[in-house]
Amino acid sequence: MKLxxxxxxxxxxxxxxxxxxxxxxxxxxxxxxxxxxxxxxVCVPVSASDLxxxxxxxxxxxxxxxxxxxxxxxxxxCVDRLEEAGIPCFGPRANAARIESxxxxxxxxxxxxxxxxxxxxxxxxxxxxxQYLENAPMxxxxxxxxxxxxxxxxIAQNREEAFxxxxxxxxxxxxxxSGDSIVIEEFLTGPxxxxxxxxxxxxxxxxxxxxxxxxxxxxxxxxxxxxxxTVAPNPFYTDEIAQVCMETIFLPTVQAMxxxxxxxxxxxxxxxxxxxxxxxxxxxxxxxxxxxxxxxxPLMESDLLTVMQAVTNGTLADCEVKFSQxxxxxxxxASKGYxxxxxxxxxxxxxxxxxxxxxFAGAAEKNGxxxxxxxRVLGMTALADTLSDAVKIAYARxxxxxxxxxxYRADIGKxxxxxxx
Ligand code: AMP
Ligand code: GLY
Numbered sequence: 001m002k003l004x005x006x007x008x009x010x011x012x013x014x015x016x017x018x019x020x021x022x023x024x025x026x027x028x029x030x031x032x033x034x035x036x037x038x039x040x041x042v043c044v045p046v047s048a049s050d051l052x053x054x055x056x057x058x059x060x061x062x063x064x065x066x067x068x069x070x071x072x073x074x075x076x077x078c079v080d081r082l083e084e085a086g087i088p089c090f091g092p093r094a095n096a097a098r099i100e101s102x103x104x105x106x107x108x109x110x111x112x113x114x115x116x117x118x119x120x121x122x123x124x125x126x127x128x129x130x131q132y133l134e135n136a137p138m139x140x141x142x143x144x145x146x147x148x149x150x151x152x153x154x155i156a157q158n159r160e161e162a163f164x165x166x167x168x169x170x171x172x173x174x175x176x177x178s179g180d181s182i183v184i185e186e187f188l189t190g191p192x193x194x195x196x197x198x199x200x201x202x203x204x205x206x207x208x209x210x211x212x213x214x215x216x217x218x219x220x221x222x223x224x225x226x227x228x229x230t231v232a233p234n235p236f237y238t239d240e241i242a243q244v245c246m247e248t249i250f251l252p253t254v255q256a257m258x259x260x261x262x263x264x265x266x267x268x269x270x271x272x273x274x275x276x277x278x279x280x281x282x283x284x285x286x287x288x289x290x291x292x293x294x295x296x297x298p299l300m301e302s303d304l305l306t307v308m309q310a311v312t313n314g315t316l317a318d319c320e321v322k323f324s325q326x327x328x329x330x331x332x333x334a335s336k337g338y339x340x341x342x343x344x345x346x347x348x349x350x351x352x353x354x355x356x357x358x359x360f361a362g363a364a365e366k367n368g369x370x371x372x373x374x375x376r377v378l379g380m381t382a383l384a385d386t387l388s389d390a391v392k393i394a395y396a397r398x399x400x401x402x403x404x405x406x407x408y409r410a411d412i413g414k415x416x417x418x419x420x421x
Contacts, residue, residue, distance in 0.1 A: 001024050001025055001026060001064040001065060001305075002026065002027050002029070002061060002062060002063050002064050002065075003019055003025055003027070003028045003029070003063070003064065003065050003066070003067070003305075004028070004029040004030075004031060004054075004057070004058060004061075004063045004065075004066045004067070005019070005028060005029070005030050005031070005033075005041065005066075005067045005069060006031050006048050006054060006066065006067065006068045006069055006070065006073055006078060007030075007031075007048050007068075007069035007070040007073075008030065008031075008032045008033050008034045008043075008048065008361075009034070009069075009070075009290055009361040009362075009376070010290055010291055010293075010294055010332070010359040010360065010361040010376065010378065010379045011069055011288050011289070011290035011291070011293040011294070011359075012030060012033065012037070012069050012070075013034075013036070013037045013040065013041075013359035013360055013361070014293045014294045014297050014298070014359045014379075015067060015069060015288065015293065015297065015304070016028050016030060016037060016040050016041045017040055017297070017298075017356075017359070018297045018298075018300065018304040019067070019304055019305050020040060021303065021304070022303050022304070022305040022306070024305070025305060027042060028040070028041045028042065029041060029042045029043075029044050029057075029061070029063070030042070030043045030044065031043075031044050031046040031047075031048060031054060031057065032044065032045055032046055032047060032048065034360055034361065034362070034363045034364065034373065034374075035360070035363050035364050035365035035370060035373070036348075036350075036358075036360020036361075036363030036370060036378065037359075037360050037363075039355065044057060048070050048072065048073050049072055049073060049076065051073065051076060051077070051078050051081050054073070054078060054081075054082070055081050055082060055085050055087075058082060058085065058087045059085055059087075063087055064087075064088070065087075065088050065089070065090070065305070065308070065309065065312075066082050066087050066088070066089045066090070067089070067090040067091065067308065068082070068089060068090065068091035069091070069287060069288060070287065071097070071100055071101065071147060071285065071286060071287055072147065074091050074092060074094070074097040074100075074101075074266075074286050074287060075094060075097045075098070075100070075101035075147065075286075076094065077093070077094035078091070079091045079092060079093050079094070079097075079266075080093045080094055088309070088312050089312065090265075090266060090267075090308040090311060090312060091265075091266040091267075091286075091287070092264050092265055092266040092268075092286050093262075093265075095261075095262045096257060096262045096263060096264040096265070096266075096286065097286040098262065098286075099253075099257065099262075099264065099268070099284045099286055100147070100269075100283075100284055100285045100286040100287070101146060101147055101286070102145055102146060103143050103144070103145050103146075103152075103183050103283075104122050104145045104181050104183060106283070106284050107120050107122070107183050107185070108122070109253075109256055109257075109260070110253075110281060112256070113252055113253075113255075113256040113259075114252070115248070115249055115252050115253055115256065115281060116248055116249065116277075116278060116279065116280045116281065117185075117280050117281040117282075118141065118185040118186040118187075118188050118280060118282070119185065119186040120183050120184065120185035120186065121183070121184050121185075122181060122182070122183055123170075123181065123182050123184065124180060124181045125170075126166055126167065126170035126171050129166045129170065129182060129184060130163060130166055130167075132184065133159060133162045133163060133166065133184070134159075136162070136184065137186075137187075138156065138157065138158050138159060138162070138187075139155055139156055139157045139158075139187040140156050140162055140184060140185070140186070140187055141153065141154070141155055141156070141184070141185045141186070141187050142154045142156060142162060142165040142166060142169065142182055142183075142184055143182060143183045143184075143185065144169050144174075144175045144178045144179045144182055145178060145179070145180065145181040145182060145183065146175065146177060146178025146179070146180075147178055148175040148178050148179075150224070150225075150226055151175070151224065152169070152175055152178060152179075153224075154169075155187065162184075166182065169182055170182060188273045188275050188280060188282070189273075189275065190273045190274045190275040190276065191211075191234075191236040191273070191274045191419070192211070192212070192271065192272065192273055192274075192282065193209050193210075193211065193234045193236060193237045193272045193273075193274060193279075194209065194210045194211065194212055194230075194234070194269065194270070194271055194272070194289055194292045195207070195209050195210075195237070195245065195250075195269070195270045195272060196210075196267050196268075196269050196270075196288055196289060196292060196293070196296055197250060197267065197268050197269075197270065198266075198267060198307055198308075198310075198311050198316055198321060199254055199264045199265060199266065199267075199268050199311065199316070200265055200310065200311045200312075200313075200314045200315070200316035200317075201254070201257075201258065201263035201264060201265050201314060202254070202258070202263075202314065202316075202317070203254075203316040203317040204246075204250045204251060204253075204254045204268070205307075205316060205319075205321040206242070206245075206246070206250060207296050207300065207321070207323065208232050208233050208296055208299050208300075208323040209232065209233045209234040209237040209242070210230050210231065210232035210233070210234055210289075210292045210295050210296055211230060211231050211232070211234040211236075211415070211416055212227045212229075212230050212289065212291070212292060213227065213228045213229045213230065213409060213411075213412055214226075214227055214228070215228070216228060216334075216338065216339060216409075217409065218409050218410055218411045219411065223339050223340070224339070225334070225338065225339045225375075225376070226290060226291075226339075226375070226376055227289070227290060227291045227292070227332065227376075228291075228331075228332045228334065228376075228408070228409045228412065229291065229329070229330055229331045229332050229379075229408070229409055229412030229413070230291045230292050230294065230295045230328075230329070230330045230412075231295060231327065231328065231329045231330075231387060231390070231391070231412065231413045231416045232292075232295040232296055232299055232327065232328045233327065234416065235387075235416050235419045235420050236274055236419055237274075241274060241279060244278060244279055245270070245272065245279050248278070248279070249270060249272070249279060249281060250270065253268070253270075253281075253284070254268075264286075265311055265312065265314075266286065266287070266311065267286075267287055267288045268284065268285075268286065269284065269285035269286070269287060269288065269289050269292070270284065271283040271284070271285070290361075291330050291332055291376075291379050294330040294359050294379045294381050295328035295329065295330045295381060296328075298328055298381055298383055299323050299324045299326060299328050299383065300321075300322070300323055300324075301322040301323060301324050302319075302320055302321050302322045306319065307319055307321055324383070326383045326384060326385055326390070327383070327384060327385070327386060327387035327389075327390045328381060328382065328383045328390055329381065329382055329387065329390040329391045329393075329394040329412060329413050330359075330379045330380065330381040330394060330412075331379065331380050331394045331395060331398045331408050331409070331412050332376050332378070332379045332408060332409075333376075333377050333378050333379075333380070333398060333401060333403075333406040333407070333408045334362075334375055334376045334377060334406065334407060334408065335362065335372050335374070335375055335377055335405055335406065336405050336406065336407050338375035338376065338407075339375060342375060342405075343372075343405060344362075344364070344371070344372050344373050344374070345364075345366060345371050345372065345373075346371060346372045346403050346404060346405035346406075347369050347370070347371055347403065348363060348370045348371055348372055348377065348378075348401070348402070348403040348406075349370070349401070349402040349403070350370075350378070350400075350401050350402075351400050354380070354397050354400060354401075357380055357381050357382060357397055358378055358379070358380055358381075358397075358401075359378060359379045359381070360377070360378045361374055361376045361377060361378060361379070362374015362375055362376055362377045362378075363377060363378065372403065372405055372406070377403075377406060378401070380394055380397045380398040380401070381394060382394040382396075382397060387413060387416060387417060387420065388413075388417055390413070391412065391413035391417065394412070394413075395410075
């Protein structure tokens with residue numbers, strides 16, 4: 001089979017590595033991929049947002065199956081376009097991707113179908129939002145409605161910060177049209193859990209749980225990032241909690257999307273907070289998470305391509321989705337300065353024997369040499385029988401990466417290990 005994966009980050013590299021395990025996968029194209037993944041895929045310089053070029057490439061190269069991984073092309077209807085052209089795909093259509101691309105839609109869906117989430121109000125005028133904030137309890141959480149590169153959420157500790165956030169998003173249009181509407185919601189506390197789940201529109205099969213580390217620096221300090229490391233499974237997510245989530249969140253969400261005429265097919269990402277009043281949804285994503293995917297897929301024992309095709313064909317109920325009992329840890333190395341300004345172009349060397357454990361993201365090629373080319377540059381993963389060993393091995397591996405413009409957190413997995421004790 002000829003496969004194509006749309007996207008070019010660490011998540012896409014992890015998907016490609018897993019797809020490669022299927023012996024029928026004769027060639028895997030990455031559009032656009034990145035220079036670091038060139039030994040696992042054929043990288044094609046087609047942007048993940050150029051839907052015309054993606055469809056043209058898929059037809060001209062007789063692609064048998066296509067995986068659309070990032071949120072932007074999903075929201076723009078990449079799967080709809082490919083399916084119209086007769087190419088089977090993994091990923092939701094645009095009408096279902098809305099569960100991520102509009103927070104107002106997601107929150108309203110949860111309210112309508114009584115899926116547990118933070119209490120909230122929606123505003124489409126800055127004046128009304130500011131007036132509401134005069135008496136709202138603090139801290140509070142302000143979210144731009146649309147996609148904002150993971151930066152559209154502000155936790156305001158006090159009224160001044162809340163006013164500033166509303167003005168930035170709604171008046172100064174910091175995120176453009178994504179800020180035409182906002183959600184202001186209740187501030188929740190508790191451990192966070194990421195659960196990725198395969199859904200074929202009817203059946204939902206969750207993957208092993210994981211824990212992201214979103215802040216840039218140790219001790220959960222610094223700015224929010226796309227994610228600086230992950231561990232799986234998440235020790236806070238017990239079997240009992242998993243059962244509650246299945247009954248109160250996962251199944252109701254899939255049924256709600258169906259009832260709305262937006263069947264969700266693909267990977268549905270549940271960002272959960274385990275509050276004192278039970279698990280609640282913090283966010284939905286319509287795709288695999290990054291770097292969650294870099295710990296979750298290596299633990300998957302079932303064949304990824306087979307499961308993805310079952311999702312596409314609506315036969316997930318009959319398909320086994322099995323995970324190892326081991327633990328995994330992924331440490332992300334990012335360019336110094338990320339998530340703010342950073343330089344690119346620093347030479348990067350990863351020992352050959354570590355390439356099977358390394359997923360490249362912001363990696364580029366200059367004069368035949370691998371160099372840094374983005375914020376998050378690579379993720380190094382390790383599996384072991386215990387989480388403590390997985391963490392140790394992942395760090396032993398990432399220390400062998402040679403580059404003078406990278407940093408990584410030193411405490412990935414620490415909170416999970418403390419929870420286990
Ligand atoms: P998001 O960009 O939606 O992933 O949100 C970023 C982070 O903001 C989440 O991972 C949470 O840590 C935090 N967050 C979002 N919503 C809330 C909330 N209602 N209460 C507390 N923290 C939140
Ligand atoms: N790691 C969080 C995300 O993929 O959205």
